[in-house]
Every structure is written in C-alpha cells, then in structure tokens.
Amino acid sequence: MSRYSNDEYPEKICDDCGASYGNWYKKGYYIGPPHHCATYHTGTCDLCKADNVPVTEPRDYGHLRAKWRSEIMKRDVI
Numbered sequence: 123m124s125r126y127s128n129d130e131y132p133e134k135i136c137d138d139c140g141a142s143y144g145n146w147y148k149k150g151y152y153i154g155p156p157h158h159c160a161t162y163h164t165g166t167c168d169l170c171k172a173d174n175v176p177v178t179e180p181r182d183y184g185h186l187r188a189k190w191r192s193e194i195m196k197r198d199v200i
C-alpha cells in the first residue's frame with residue numbers, strides 16, 4: 123500500500139486521529155453535537171495506520187481540520 127498523497131482524504135480514521143485532527147475537538151475537548159452517533163468498525167486507520175482499532179469516517183469527527191495534512195506531515199518526521 124502506498125502512503126496517502128496530498129489529494130487523498132482518509133476514508134476511515136481512529137479515535138486518536140479524530141480527536142487530534144477533527145473539527146469537533148478543540149485542544150482535546152469534544153465540542154461537537156451532543157447526540158451524534160458514529161458507526162465504528164474494526165479496521166486500519168488511514169492516518170496513523172494503526173491496525174485492528176475502531177475506526178469511523180472523518181465526518182463523525184466533524185471532518186478534518188483544514189491543515190490536517192501539514193499537522194500529520196509534522197508528526198511523520200520521526
């Protein structure tokens with residue numbers, strides 16, 4: 123599998139990434155709608171590539187913030 127390109131929007135992300143890059147989280151606090159239901163299933167996160175974790179669509183986190191790519195690029199420099 124190739125890594126994401128700049129044009130690729132992830133299809134499913136894990137809770138960690140949702141909390142880190144989603145619009146419904148601000149500094150680690152959830153600020154989204156109080157009664158939103160997300161459908162999780164076990165899979166691989168498109169962002170951090172964690173395997174066998176509960177994942178769901180980015181829209182369940184209010185979609186990713188505009189600068190999610192640069193935030194991940196920064197994190198990927200190990």
Ligand SMILES: [Zn+2]
Nearest residue numbers: 136139167170
């Ligand atoms: Zn993740």
